[in-house]
Amino acid sequence: MLPGALALCSALALSGCTSGSSSSASAAGSSGATATPSVTNQLQDDYEKVIADVLPSVVQITTGSGLGSGIVYDDKGDIVTNAHVVGSATTFQVSLANSTSQLAATLVGSYPDDDLAVVRLSSPPGGLRPAVFGDSGKVEVGQITLAMGSPLGLSSSVTQGIVSATGRTVTEPQGGGSPGATIGNMVQTSAAINPGNSGGALVNLSGQVIGINTLAAVDPELNGGAATGIGFAIPSATITNIADQLISSGKVTNSGRAALGVTVQPYYGGTYQPAGVAIVSVSAGGPAAAAGLQAGDVITQIGSTQITTVNSLTTALASLSPGSKTTVTYTRAGASKTAEVTLGTLGS
Template sequence: MSTENEGTEVPPAPSAPPVPVDAPAAPAPAPQGAGPDPVSQEPRTADHGAPGAPAAFAASSGGAAPGATGPAHGGDWPPPPPAMPAYGSGGGGGGWGASYEPPQPKPGGRRGGLVAGIIAAALVAGAVGGGVGYWAAERGDGSDTGSTTVSASNPADLKRDKGTVAGVAAKALPSTVTIEAEGNNGEGGTGTGFVYDKQGHILTNNHVVAEAADGGKLSATFSNGKKYDAEVIGHAQGYDVAVIKLKNAPDDLKPLTLGNSDKVAVGDSAIAIGAPFGLSNTVTTGIVSAKDRPVASSDGTGSSKASYMSALQTDASINPGNSGGPLLDGNGNVIGINSAIQSASSGGMGGGSGQSGSIGLGFAIPINQANMVAQQLIKTGQPVYPVIGASVSLEEGTGGAKITQQGAGGSAAVTPNGPAAKAGLKPGDVITKLDDQPIDSGPTLIGQIWTHKPGDSVKLTYTRDGKEHTADVTLGERKGDS
């Protein structure tokens, strides 16, 4: 099996996520102490299987290869997650990963959750939810104050333009569902999904439905209260994307319009819909805060496989339960799937879920990538991953993605006759750029490669013995998560 793009553990996050060369970004906040507090993910609340906060995705099992500068991403894929890495230095701890809100645990069952990390940060899954209530009282003492009030016109006469948040929500809510997943062991939780096509397919996160993938119970409830049983058509743990299908789907389904995440600009409006902490049909707003944020995540169980994304960052409030829900632009087009948040701490919010709330750092899988994966899953039931055929270190401080001296289990770090080998890459080479995208670590390289398709040609810039070189690489493929 090819060892490309994989490793044995998730390294600490880089002090600052990579950004385009001509527009360096400010360094990301770092957790206090040796690393962020571990985060548990909600039992399928937002970031699949992770009740609560997601933890950093682990690399493949098997341990680091001898002679490697750092843990290599290779061997059995993906590897189990390591201890929660720190994101930069200083700052508060937190977890990455949007998990879904789980129901009250049943006797004898345990809550599961997805833990995610931005390169080296723990991610806490989730979606923000909350409600504002008001109390109004009327009193009349029979006295005439002489005050004259003016009543507004009938609310039914109020028309909201399509471009307003209310207009977008009115159109999108009927096509967004709250997902309840339960495994054979009684574990499960609540997440979100949205109508993908008229055939009844629903797009969501893998971690939202993974518990129910092998004979568990799965249902989807629409905003009008109608509930349908569903089944998992395919799920990709590496991408954290899944497709489920409604049983006895209605004939009047209205799929949400998919946007173009490549055309999204920082500062664009962003609208998130989900079921934070079980509060279905919650709408929150913000902007697209950044693009191409490297995020790694896992459920923190020690046996989970790694998931990587080059994410859209948003300050729209998302919390556990928002996972799998749509992130929309100002016109109501889906630009991403809400998957993870960074939390200030792992402290309690949301009725003892063990997760903190949103602090305005949310992450979504770009819809262009999610759409590509969804089509693969509907067609074949299994994911296909693009690879370069080389094992890279997941350690921070290598100045890029360093090809290890050995692959997992003593295998070759560069697959013989594989894409990297054909392009002339060797162990010890440090990849610093993929096309025009700076690469500062192994996980960043993996996330960028996975935005492409097998057969795509990419230009890799790398250093060897202090000299810079470039090579054109035609990406290979690996099928399935195992």
């Protein structure tokens, strides 16, 4: 949202990207010359159709502190966006695509753990165009994507790229309205994502929303400048799960995210360096309690992943699924122990 870009601040290793090799002289016959414009025109037609179908479902959301984007979720006036777009606000002004008028909206609910929120138009106009949400589980690397939103306040803007990777677990930086969530299964895209794009739609060429544009990476060598072509979107499966619960009850009771059922705090070793997370309390009847974990235990490993900080624990759990089993390594009274835990579900 504006002002201030939401950006991934950790250093990222950048991999090269090359285009396909050019046609050889022997292949550049008359058939190749006639086929290329046809293919190009078809792709352009596909782009134009998707934009015409989906862009009317993408809106601009304005708060007292900035602006972002959103996606029309249903014909009742519900709009899904990022939690960091709404921030602490409860009332908003919403501009529909290709419209200069602003409509009043109020907060339905926010779920910062997945950086998602729903706002509702106070007086929904006729002809709202709810977006169609696709199956993010079927997203493949290399698929063409279009990112739609209001980058830098330029409403109804579209950029294009591909799906660069799937299944990314990304931790947002805190501050600037960002809840600092750790989100799993994110879609990485090369489509440009800039401040104001947050909450907008990442769309495939079938006209389906496969994600919500959420953040872009930062290249530390550019003094915090955006790393070109590295953006992340929350997958559609997470969007629909959270949005449906917020619309139904205003809260989330089944996030689809794995949980141990503990509250923790940082733990520092003898050299005053992060050395794990100390369990402060254990939820009665929860996964950790069932496995015999207790307050005072220090978790040092989840599966094969070393745990040194609260953030590393959150990241490890974000890559796992509720109901799966994992081995938790911990120390109690100076002795190292292990426990097999069947993970539960993180609620609100």
